[in-house]
Amino acid sequence: MNILELFQTFQTPEQALDHLEKARWHGKPVCPYCRSEKVCRHVSGDRKAQRWQCQDCTRAFAATVGTIFHGTHIPLKQWFLVLALMLNAKKSASAYQIARDLGMRRPTVWSMMHRVRIAMSRDMAQSELMYGIVEADETYIGGKPRKGNRRGNDTKAKTGRGTAKTPVIGVIERGGRVIAEPVEGRKVHFRGLHKFIAKHVDRDATLLITDEYSGYGAMRSRGFRHATINHSVMYANGMIHTNSIEGFWSLVKRAWYGSHHHYSKRYMHLYLAEACYKFNVRKSKDDFGGLLAAMVAA
Numbered sequence: 001m002n003i004l005e006l007f008q009t010f011q012t013p014e015q016a017l018d019h020l021e022k023a024r025w026h027g028k029p030v031c032p033y034c035r036s037e038k039v040c041r042h043v044s045g046d047r048k049a050q051r052w053q054c055q056d057c058t059r060a061f062a063a064t065v066g067t068i069f070h071g072t073h074i075p076l077k078q079w080f081l082v083l084a085l086m087l088n089a090k091k092s093a094s095a096y097q098i099a100r101d102l103g104m105r106r107p108t109v110w111s112m113m114h115r116v117r118i119a120m121s122r123d124m125a126q127s128e129l130m131y132g133i134v135e136a137d138e139t140y141i142g143g144k145p146r147k148g149n150r151r152g153n154d155t156k157a158k159t160g161r162g163t164a165k166t167p168v169i170g171v172i173e174r175g176g177r178v179i180a181e182p183v184e185g186r187k188v189h190f191r192g193l194h195k196f197i198a199k200h201v202d203r204d205a206t207l208l209i210t211d212e213y214s215g216y217g218a219m220r221s222r223g224f225r226h227a228t229i230n231h232s233v234m235y236a237n238g239m240i241h242t243n244s245i246e247g248f249w250s251l252v253k254r255a256w257y258g259s260h261h262h263y264s265k266r267y268m269h270l271y272l273a274e275a276c277y278k279f280n281v282r283k284s285k286d287d288f289g290g291l292l293a294a295m296v297a298a
Ligand SMILES: [Zn+2]
Pocket: 031, 032, 033, 034, 035, 036, 054, 055, 056, 057, 058, 059
């Protein structure tokens, strides 16, 4: 949904809440406190409140209870706009940009985007195992690209393995989904790499493709069908290449250096989750509906 459609669809707070009710309950409201289905519209008071009443636990509630939209005093329409702007941004939208676009305070927008990213990362953690041709790779992200030699005699190359940037590992299904996350410490170690791949990739249904980094060496002994490409010799050998994951890395890096270089490394996992989420819904016809569903998934 683009921003104009969103404005036209949700002209009143009631329309936004109606939409959220449908996204969350699909016409069968459930009490968020006791899970009872014996609920009815709250009768006393203002229709505008659009609250429900549970006949089991007697509590009153709205569709926002228990979701990221609850208890923020931010109108749902503002939330929807933030979701849409995050989805529509080609690279990644900064809180500065969205705050300017919507005339809101930057810290408010930052915390909204933070909640959205947490929900995106939860959604990613629940995705099914990858299969088919799966490329695995690691990269290093963070900081600002160094210009020249500002810090005196610190002339060591600051790219590649073993630098102070955050190491990130990722797997991608050729033509399909991607999952990436940062790694603790300063280097990617085989143990962490193997754990990550085993967690996200279906060993029996996959041809795993990596470069010849020694960390991947033992994947075959762990039961993976595994092919490697030696990048010092060639970039692709027929279908044996890691171009998909490398394309994703360059997307993430453009987003990082373009929008987030002033943010803390602490949130790298959430920025990665956002990049993965957006990549994974790139072919979706209703990415807004999908994101809203992920936001209210209990
Ligand atoms: Zn109840």
